[in-house]
Amino acid sequence: MTLTSARSEAAAGKPPRRSEEGRRGRLRRSWNKHWYAWAMVLPVTVVIAVIILYPLARGVWLSFTNLNESNQREEICTKILGGAEECEPNPDAWQHVGLDNYVRVLTGETGEFWQWFTVTLIWTVTCVVCHYGIGLGLATLLNRPLAGRAVYRVLLVLPWAVPAFVVAFAWKFLFNERFGLFNSLLKAFGADPVEWFAHQSTSLFTAIVTNVWLGVPFMMVALLGGMQAIPRELYEAAQMDGASPWQRFVNVTLPGLRPVSMTVILLGTIWTFNMFPIIFLVTAGQPAGQTEILVTGSFRAAFEGLRNYSLAATYGVLILSILLVFAATYRRALREQGEVW
Numbered sequence: 001m002t003l004t005s006a007r008s009e010a011a012a013g014k015p016p017r018r019s020e021e022g023r024r025g026r027l028r029r030s031w032n033k034h035w036y037a038w039a040m041v042l043p044v045t046v047v048i049a050v051i052i053l054y055p056l057a058r059g060v061w062l063s064f065t066n067l068n069e070s071n072q073r074e075e076i077c078t079k080i081l082g083g084a085e086e087c088e089p090n091p092d093a094w095q096h097v098g099l100d101n102y103v104r105v106l107t108g109e110t111g112e113f114w115q116w117f118t119v120t121l122i123w124t125v126t127c128v129v130c131h132y133g134i135g136l137g138l139a140t141l142l143n144r145p146l147a148g149r150a151v152y153r154v155l156l157v158l159p160w161a162v163p164a165f166v167v168a169f170a171w172k173f174l175f176n177e178r179f180g181l182f183n184s185l186l187k188a189f190g191a192d193p194v195e196w197f198a199h200q201s202t203s204l205f206t207a208i209v210t211n212v213w214l215g216v217p218f219m220m221v222a223l224l225g226g227m228q229a230i231p232r233e234l235y236e237a238a239q240m241d242g243a244s245p246w247q248r249f250v251n252v253t254l255p256g257l258r259p260v261s262m263t264v265i266l267l268g269t270i271w272t273f274n275m276f277p278i279i280f281l282v283t284a285g286q287p288a289g290q291t292e293i294l295v296t297g298s299f300r301a302a303f304e305g306l307r308n309y310s311l312a313a314t315y316g317v318l319i320l321s322i323l324l325v326f327a328a329t330y331r332r333a334l335r336e337q338g339e340v341w
Contacts, residue, residue: 056320062313063101067094069307094310101314110311111297112289113318120273120293123208127272130212132265135219136257140249142220143227153224160217168281171210175282200290203283207291211278215271219264226260227253262334270323294319 031038071094078086104110142153159167174181175196183193197203230253238248276295279285285292285300292300294315302312 059313059316062310063317064096064098065094065310066097066101067310069309072309097310101310102318105311105314105318111301111315112292113294113297113315115290116292116294116297119204119291120295123204123211123275123279123293124269124272126208127211127215127275128265128268130208131215131219131268131272132261134212134216136223138216138220139223139227140253142224156220157217159214160221162214164214164277165281167214168210168278171206171213172282175206197283197286200287203286203291207278207282210282211272211275214278215268219268222260222264223257226257230256266327266330269326273323274319 071092073093101110105113108114138156142149142156146152173179175183177183177193177195177197180196182196186193194202196206234252234256235248238252243251273293274295275293276299279291279293279296280299283291285296298312298315298319301308301315
């Protein structure tokens with residue numbers, strides 16, 4: 001390609017051919033050099049596509065239909081003499097409805113989307129703030145010389161090793177109105193027992209306490225690893241300049257934890273937003289569904305009463321959309337602050 005033609009293509013807004021050829025050449029060289037690695041990754045890619053991508057696409061497709069338990073069969077078959085079956089089209093069979101499910105959900109005609117969304121926001125923000133704050137405090141304590149530090153680390157990590165449903169049942173028993181530990185302590189101090197699951201605020205409080213106990217170890221371990229990766233020379237230099245412990249924490253520790261903090265806050269938000277077992281097993285939506293979150297509402301639409309698969313898929317797509325918007329906004333805000341992520 002001559003210099004004149006390259007200039008003419010650039011003036012016309014077309015990318016130079018040389019860059020495309022160079023890109024193809026780099027891909028070809030990468031394939032020739034790393035073909036074994038690509039071959040090893042291919043089975044995992046196929047499995048992910050089957051396990052994740054197909055159900056995701058199927059769920060999006062279902063959200064544009066009115067499929068439920070009563071209309072899922074396209075034909076109605078009845079047995080006739082001789083054991084044979086006579087089938088005829090089902091007049092009430094499912095059909096595509098476009099964006100009708102989304103309109104009905106977002107306008108409140110079907111379900112309790114906005115109430116569940118509000119509860120989900122309160123639940124997520126409160127849990128993530130407590131996870132990060134308590135985890136940061138424990139990580140700071142365990143990062144210092146401390147007698148029996150290894151034992152404390154093991155004990156504080158134990159909640160993370162316990163299955164979520166076991167944690168849920170254990171804490172639900174602790175909050176039991178008649179036999180629970182907390183009401184027994186209140187009675188011992190002369191106070192009246194609390195009906196924990198009879199009011200929205202106290203019921204949601206029990207779920208938040210349970211999830212905080214379960215999620216703090218992850219934050220603590222991640223932040224502790226980030227603290228230990230901060231060079232000690234920075235602390236020594238700050239101490240020589242006369243910085244107090246609080247100033248070293250604010251100006252050395254917190255900036256050094258930014259890469260780890262970005263990741264754990266994002267992961268914690270996604271996990272808590274979709275934390276199904278704690279809400280479902282601890283509060284069960286009590287009282288009267290006032291502590292339901294979006295993911296439990298989607299489950300009940302799909303598996304309780306008249307199973308409405310299209311409505312459950314619509315909730316699932318909305319949950320995914322909300323989390324994608326949050327992740328994109330979070331990433332953009334960090335990049336504007338100069339953080340590379």
